[in-house]
Amino acid sequence: MLDWDDDNTTATTTENPATPAGGPAPVNVDDKRVINGDTDINQLAPFKYPWAWEYFMNANKNHWTPLDVNMAQDVHDYHHRLTAPEKHVYENVLAYLTTSDILAMRNIGLAVMEKMSAPELQIYQARQVYEEAMHTWAYQHCIETLNLDQSEIYNRYRVVPAINGKIQIANRRLDAAMRPDMNLRNRDDLQEFIMSYLFFAAVFEGTWFYNGFSPIFALQRRGLMRGTGEQLQYILRDEAMHFSFG
Known part of the structure; x- marks a missing residue:
């Protein structure tokens, strides 16, 4: 989990090896910061936040795509077993989640990653951007497979007021984090970014x-829309890691 107070971060310090004459010194692990760091962002190791690298490694163990899931039964269920209210709820879920995952992808990719100053953090967040895009693909795959009106x-x-209200709140928070004049060395801007x-x-x-x-x-517990449910179980596993990392 991100610790915004870098002074309390425990890290193993190793003495820098001899620097070639005229060359820059290697990155000192103690100089790394979550944000507002001045170390070379292109030098991955030594890690100050090894747990972030572990998140990246664990995320890759959960690799999947929507094409791995059989949706044939879902097609039958949607057209022959779901009631009209159940179809309405199912469609609203897809409508909400698709838009939400695009917002989540944009938040990490455009508002958060570029403010991180330790590459091990950015690498997991790059994986997170990919996962949010794949989640959107999963919802789109359901919509296409069921031949819904995209x-x-x-x-x-x-x-839909309930969906629109949440999306508008998220848009305002994203716009605040993406302000081009945001300076995280300013306390007010830092507080706004952290909020x-x-x-998210x-x-x-x-x-x-x-x-x-x-x-x-x-x-799914009633034996309906099992393919969609299986995809959401994979997505839930991804999202649990995103929440834990944050």
Whole structure:
């Protein structure tokens, strides 16, 4: 988990080896910072945050794609077994989660990564960006497989008040974190960035995503939409790591 107080970070310090004449000194691990660091961002090791590298390694053990999941039964269930209200809820879940994962991807890729000053943090976050994109692919795969009206589904976040309200809150937090004049050495800007970071990590991904998963898992427990449920189980495993990292 990110510790914004670098003074309390425990790290093993190793004495720098001799520097070639006229060359720059190797990165000192104690000089690394989560943000506002001045060390060379292109030098991966030595790690100050080895746990971040472990997150990256563990994330790669959960590699999957939507094409790995058989959706044939879902097609039958959607067209022949789901009630009209169940179809409505299922479609709203896809509408909400697709838009939400795009926002989560943009938050990490555009607002967070470039502010991190330790490469081991950025590497896991790069994996997280990929995972958010793959989650969006999973929802799109469901929409395509069931032959749903993509334009109508994707527009629901604009017209369904409950979905729109959450998306607007997330957009405001993302816009705040992406301000071009943000200076994280300024206390007020740093506080605003941390609030946005915590919102996406704890509220958006740590709470609201689970609200979206639960209706699909309820159908899955009844033997319905099992392919969709299986994909969301993989996504849930990814999101649990994202929440824990944050």
